[in-house]
Amino acid sequence: MAFWSALIFLCGGFGAARGASKTKPLAALSELERATSKVPLLRIALLGLSIACAVWFYDLMKTADAKDVITWGFVFPLPIIGVFSALSPWILPTVLRAWSILLRPLVLSDLAGKEARYSLASSSSMELPVMVGYEIICGFSSALGPLAVWYATHVGSDGDFMVGWTPTVIMLGGPLLICVVGATASALMSAADRSQSTASLISLGATPAETVCVSLIEATLHMLNALIVGALAVLVSIFFTSLALGVAPFEGLDLDVGLVVCAVGLGLVAVALCAGTLHGILRVRGAE
Numbered sequence: 001m002a003f004w005s006a007l008i009f010l011c012g013g014f015g016a017a018r019g020a021s022k023t024k025p026l027a028a029l030s031e032l033e034r035a036t037s038k039v040p041l042l043r044i045a046l047l048g049l050s051i052a053c054a055v056w057f058y059d060l061m062k063t064a065d066a067k068d069v070i071t072w073g074f075v076f077p078l079p080i081i082g083v084f085s086a087l088s089p090w091i092l093p094t095v096l097r098a099w100s101i102l103l104r105p106l107v108l109s110d111l112a113g114k115e116a117r118y119s120l121a122s123s124s125s126m127e128l129p130v131m132v133g134y135e136i137i138c139g140f141s142s143a144l145g146p147l148a149v150w151y152a153t154h155v156g157s158d159g160d161f162m163v164g165w166t167p168t169v170i171m172l173g174g175p176l177l178i179c180v181v182g183a184t185a186s187a188l189m190s191a192a193d194r195s196q197s198t199a200s201l202i203s204l205g206a207t208p209a210e211t212v213c214v215s216l217i218e219a220t221l222h223m224l225n226a227l228i229v230g231a232l233a234v235l236v237s238i239f240f241t242s243l244a245l246g247v248a249p250f251e252g253l254d255l256d257v258g259l260v261v262c263a264v265g266l267g268l269v270a271v272a273l274c275a276g277t278l279h280g281i282l283r284v285r286g287a288e
Contacts, residue, residue, distance in 0.1 A: 043086050050082030054240075061244040066155050073147045073241055077139025080237040081132060084229065088124045088131065095232075096120055096225045103221075108210060112217035115197070120222070127226040129182030130265035134230035135237075138258040142238045145252005150245040183265045187219075187272030194273060198280025208281045215277045219270035227262045231255055 057079060060072040084091065096117055103109040120127065198211045206214075234255060242249050 043089075046082055047086035050079045050086060054079035054083065058240055058244050061241070066151065069150065069245070070147055073150075073245065074140065074143050076241050076244075077135065077143060077234070077237040080233055080240075081135045081139065084135065084233040085128065085132060088128050088229070091229055092124045092127050092131070092225060093117060093120050095229055096221070099225075099228070100221065108213055109217055112214045112221060115214065116218045116221045116225075119193075119218075120225075123186070125186040126183055126269065127222050127229075129186075130223060130226040130261060131230045131233075133261040133265075134227060134258040135233045136258075137261060138230070138234045138255055139237050141254040141257045142234055142252055143241055145254070146238065146242045146245050146247045147252075149247045149251055153247075183269050187269045188275070194276025195280035195283060198277045199284050202281065202284045211277050211281065212274055215273040216270055219266060219273050222269060223262050223266040226265070227259075230258065234258075 054076070057072045057076045061069055061076065064072060096113075100113040100117065103113045194215070198215075201211050201214070202208065234253070235250070238250055238253050242251050
């Protein structure tokens with residue numbers, strides 16, 4: 001499973017990472033975003049299919065019997081995840097651009113923000129695995145709240161909505177694996193560009209410690225942005241679930257359980273980015 005996950009993200013992000021490695025390093029420091037390419041037909045198909053499934057599942061939650069309502073309510077986050085994933089090349093850069101304005105007063109943070117916005121405009125593959133993993137875990141966990149309230153109201157029993165250790169490990173293991181393999185593979189594929197950018201920063205007067213600090217801040221920005229967009233997807237999912245079931249909005253909302261995905265992603269992306277940075281530092285010292 002790890003091999004196939006790595007292969008998927010390798011194939012998906014290879015083109016963007018290769019293009020980024022051929023871009024002049026100084027461009028990432030002066031441009032906020034790159035021109036986007038045409039929308040792939042596969043992405044359009046994914047968006048249409050996800051919207052259709054979301055509408056279908058929503059209708060089934062309102063009309064099905066008790067057993068089927070539980071089923072469709074629990075899987076309703078999946079098409080919402082599909083919608084946000086299909087729109088991620090536009091949602092992720094827009095959200096990052098909106099809140100990273102706060103970083104401008106700090107030189108290193110502003111520089112890291114520009115690097116993050118530039119790389120994200122090239123490809124969303126560094127943030128997308130973390131965003132999806134967070135959405136899956138928090139979406140499924142949050143769905144239990146409104147389903148339990150609905151079941152108690154219409155069936156007259158609280159039901160058994162507790163998840164055992166084995167299902168929990170299965171539920172957490174998949175998204176964590178996607179996060180680990182996908183985000184790390186994407187960051188490593190852009191190592192050549194990171195090395196060149198680091199050499200350019202040092203030639204402009206930055207110290208090796210400052211370049212490492214920029215990489216660490218950039219990794220943090222990527223994970224925070226993935227967390228914000230993932231939380232937005234969970235909010236949309238739980239809102240429509242609550243609306244379909246006729247319970248209070250955001251009943252049972254749980255945004256904490258998925259933080260482990262962001263923590264793992266932050267650590268691995270930081271290591272991958274710093275590896276490219278250290279390689280650039282060694283290149284500069286070797287040329288002296």
